[in-house]
Amino acid sequence: MAKTLSERSSTGVPGLDDVLNAGYIPGRIYLVEGNPGAGKTTMALQYLLAGVQAGERCLYVTLSETREELTAGAASHGWSLEGIEVAELVSDEQQLGREEQITMYHPSEVELTETTRKVLEIVQRSRPQRMVFDSLSELRLMAQNSLRYRRQILALKHFFLGRGCTVLLLDDRTAEGPDLQLHSIAHGVLSLEHRAPLYGRALRTLRVLKFRGSDFISGCHDLGIRRGGLQVFPRLTASEHAVDFEPGKLASGVPGLDELMGGGIDRGTATLFVGPPGTGKSTMALQYAAAATLRGEHAAAFVFEESRNVLLGRAAGLGMRIREGTGPGQLMVRQIDPAEVSPGEFAHLVRTSVERDGARVVVIDSLNGYLNAMPEERYLVAQLHELLAYLNNRGVASFLVTAQTGIIGQSMRSPVDASYLADSVLLLRMFEHMGKVKKAISVLKKRSGGHEETIRQVWFDSRGVHVGEPLTHLRGVLTGVPVEIGGAGDRPPTPVAPIGDVH
Numbered sequence: 001m002a003k004t005l006s007e008r009s010s011t012g013v014p015g016l017d018d019v020l021n022a023g024y025i026p027g028r029i030y031l032v033e034g035n036p037g038a039g040k041t042t043m044a045l046q047y048l049l050a051g052v053q054a055g056e057r058c059l060y061v062t063l064s065e066t067r068e069e070l071t072a073g074a075a076s077h078g079w080s081l082e083g084i085e086v087a088e089l090v091s092d093e094q095q096l097g098r099e100e101q102i103t104m105y106h107p108s109e110v111e112l113t114e115t116t117r118k119v120l121e122i123v124q125r126s127r128p129q130r131m132v133f134d135s136l137s138e139l140r141l142m143a144q145n146s147l148r149y150r151r152q153i154l155a156l157k158h159f160f161l162g163r164g165c166t167v168l169l170l171d172d173r174t175a176e177g178p179d180l181q182l183h184s185i186a187h188g189v190l191s192l193e194h195r196a197p198l199y200g201r202a203l204r205t206l207r208v209l210k211f212r213g214s215d216f217i218s219g220c221h222d223l224g225i226r227r228g229g230l231q232v233f234p235r236l237t238a239s240e241h242a243v244d245f246e247p248g249k250l251a252s253g254v255p256g257l258d259e260l261m262g263g264g265i266d267r268g269t270a271t272l273f274v275g276p277p278g279t280g281k282s283t284m285a286l287q288y289a290a291a292a293t294l295r296g297e298h299a300a301a302f303v304f305e306e307s308r309n310v311l312l313g314r315a316a317g318l319g320m321r322i323r324e325g326t327g328p329g330q331l332m333v334r335q336i337d338p339a340e341v342s343p344g345e346f347a348h349l350v351r352t353s354v355e356r357d358g359a360r361v362v363v364i365d366s367l368n369g370y371l372n373a374m375p376e377e378r379y380l381v382a383q384l385h386e387l388l389a390y391l392n393n394r395g396v397a398s399f400l401v402t403a404q405t406g407i408i409g410q411s412m413r414s415p416v417d418a419s420y421l422a423d424s425v426l427l428l429r430m431f432e433h434m435g436k437v438k439k440a441i442s443v444l445k446k447r448s449g450g451h452e453e454t455i456r457q458v459w460f461d462s463r464g465v466h467v468g469e470p471l472t473h474l475r476g477v478l479t480g481v482p483v484e485i486g487g488a489g490d491r492p493p494t495p496v497a498p499i500g501d502v503h
Contacts, residue, residue, distance in 0.1 A: 009130070009166045012050025013043055015232030015348075019208060019217045024188070026129075026166045028212075029157055031136075031182050033171040034192030039204065039223065040170045041065070042230045043192070044132040045074055045081075047168060051130040052083035059128035061087045061119055063138040077229050087122045089115060112142040116152055120159060128165055136171040136182065150181050157185055187212045192223065201340055206232055222344025233344035236351070238389035245395025250361070253291040256467025257284070260441065260456055265424065266448040267360075270388045270398045272419060275428030277403050279439050280460055283318065284426070285363045285399040286311070287465050290320040292361040292397075293329050299361035300332045300353040302346070304369020308333045319464045326357040338369050343383045346370070350387065354394055362391060366401040367418055385421055392423075423447040428458070431477050440477050441467065 008023035017023045024030060024047075032040050048058040060081075062070065067086045074081050123131065136153075143149035160167050171182060183189050189209040196202045204223035208216045222233040249264035258264050265271055265288065273281040289299035303311055311333055315322050323330045332353060336346065353359045364370065371380055391398045402418060419425050425444040430437055441458045443451040454470035455477050474482040 010050050010054070011043075012046035012048075013230050013232055015221070015234050016043075016206075018234045019206070019221055019232060020188075020211060021215050021217075024166055025213055027161070027164050028187035029160060029167045029169060029185070030188040030190065031169050031171060031186040032190045032192065033173055033182075035194070036172050038192035038194050039225050039230050040172070040192060041070070041073060041134065042077070042225060043190075044134065044168050044170060045070070045077075045079065045084075046229050048084050048130055048132060049079060056129040057127060058084045059087060059122065059126050059131045060084055060134070061089075061122060061131065062134045063089055063115070064135045077227055079229075085126055085128070087126075089118055112139065112148065112152055115139070115142060116155065119156070123159070123163075123165070127163075130166050131160075132168045132170065134170045136169055137174040140174070146181065150185075153182065153185055183210060186210070193220075194223075199339060203342060222342040224342070224345055233342070233348040235344065236347045236383070236386045236390055238386050238393055241351075241390050242393035243395065247395075250288065250397050251291060252284075252288050252465075253294070254287060254465045254467055256456060256469070257287075257441075257458075257465070260443055260452045260454070260467065261424070261426075262446065262449050262451040265397050267397055268392045268395045269423035269448050270392065270400060270421065271424040271426065272400045272402065272422035273426050273428065274402050274419065275404060276430060279428035279430055280458060280465075281401045281403070281428055282306075282311075282365050283314070283460055283465060284428070284441075284458075285365060285401055286315060286320070288397070288399055289331055289361050289363050290315065290322055293323060293331050294321070296329045297360040298326065298328055298330060298332070298358050299363070300334065300350075300357070300359040301363040301365065302334050302336050302350065303363075303365045304336050304338055305366060308335045317462065318460060319462055326353075328358070332357065332359070336369065343370075343380070347383065347387050347390075351390070354391070354396055360396055362396055362398045364398065364400050366403055368403050381418070381421070384418060388421055419444070424451075427478070429478050429480065431480050431482055433474070433482060440471065442478070 007026065008017070008021075009026040010023045011017055011020065032043060034040050044060070048060060051058045060070065067088055070086060071081055119133070139152060140149055143152060169182070169186065188211040191207045191209050192204070193207070194202045194204040204225065205220045206223045207220055208218065217234055217237070219235045221235050224231045224233070245268060248267050250267060251258050251264045252261075273284050275281050286301065289301055292299045301311065312322065312324065324333060326332050334349065334353075336349075341349075350362060353362065367384075370384070388398060400418065400422060424446040427442050427444050429440050431440055432438075439458050440455050442455045443453075452470070454472075456470055457468040459466050459468075471477055471482075473485050475485050476482040
């Protein structure tokens with residue numbers, strides 16, 4: 001029974017149905033184009049395998065790859081082609097002279113009309129509901145001129161229309177530039193791109209150039225190919241994921257820090273910890289996540305620089321009680337390799353943690369590592385803006401960490417300025433005092449409410465995070481070399497952390 005236009009033909013590719021608004025419109029012709037190695041064949045096989053699972057008749061017509069090559073490619077992903085008819089355009093050896101014994105026609109030696117006739121015969125015999133034609137570059141070589149090639153493609157289009165068959169035409173772009181003739185004939189055009197950076201895995205993207213008769217998510221979508229097939233990570237649009245949530249403040253469990261923040265961090269806001277290495281930025285962010293788990297909430301930490309074991313060991317050294325896992329009262333720690341994970345895939349991981357696991361606190365440590373995943377800063381800021389807006393719309397409290405170059409002084413710089421994206425910014429600094437290097441924290445801004453304008457000392461030991469009283473007796477703390485006000489000597493209002501603190 002043929003599907004109606006209101007139904008969709010699932011692509012079989014995770015994420016692609018979301019981009020295409022539930023999948024292909026059945027009974028139409030779609031062009032999948034991309035350079036060799038972009039993932040066209042993998043995408044096509046996933047579409048047919050999804051059809052087999054749905055009980056549909058599936059056909060793969062190939063002029064460029066043999067059945068053995070397709071079988072080997074499918075096996076590399078753990079698939080079986082059982083249920084898919086693979087049709088090679090093989091010559092009839094009995095009709096050839098002994099000196100002409102070959103196993104397959106070479107595309108340049110086959111008449112275009114004969115090839116088209118064989119395709120039509122195969123389709124009429126098998127009556128497929130899903131079909132893949134691989135590839136149009138072979139037809140283009142046979143046609144020898146663009147007029148004849150266009151006529152043959154139009155003939156194929158008119159033949160398939162009304163037969164209830166959804167067709168994917170694969171093209172490897174052997175012609176110079178995009179083939180606009182194909183674009184005009186096909187009902188939809190999907191373009192696969194991939195490029196190899198100087199380091200790390202190939203970066204792959206998908207764009208829908210045309211999808212007649214339906215809405216779709218435009219723009220570039222990151223793409224991943226691993227064992228098990230191809231996966232699309234749809235471009236994140238924060239406005240489409242807003243939900244109602246109950247506002248409130250999140251306490252850190254550190255009285256001095258909560259006083260500094262005017263009572264706590266508001267849900268649905270982003271907080272940025274910025275400062276030089278060793279000032280405790282990651283520890284402060286982790287403190288909020290640990291406090292959330294003690295309240296029975298789920299928290300997630302995505303770490304770029306340090307390993308999962310190092311983070312958990314540091315938390316244990318600070319006396320933080322952390323239960324690792326993906327449920328309520330637990331912290332999920334995910335180590336991210338920026339050379340292997342694209343920004344789109346990273347956003348997908350965050351979404352999964354929020355929507356599937358119910359994370360109410362998300363820590364990203366750090367933006368320096370996130371920057372390595374997206375070398376072009378202007379795109380990093382745009383994607384980060386959407387990610388933070390998404391988290392805010394879901395009522396999630398997000399905590400970002402960014403390390404500045406330099407240790408003490410006013411010459412410190414950040415690799416990317418994300419301060420305007422965050423709702424709250426906490427600045428951490430080192431300063432010299434009485435022959436010791438100490439740490440200070442202050443709030444630069446908080447959009448959602450009031451906060452202290454003071455500077456407080458912060459230190460860490462086996463009992464956790466400590467924030468002292470305001471340093472009212474010192475001037476110039478943020479410069480790194482403060483001076484006593486009135487020359488009254490060192491009068492720290494709180495105990496000084498011992499040497500050898502855990503950071």
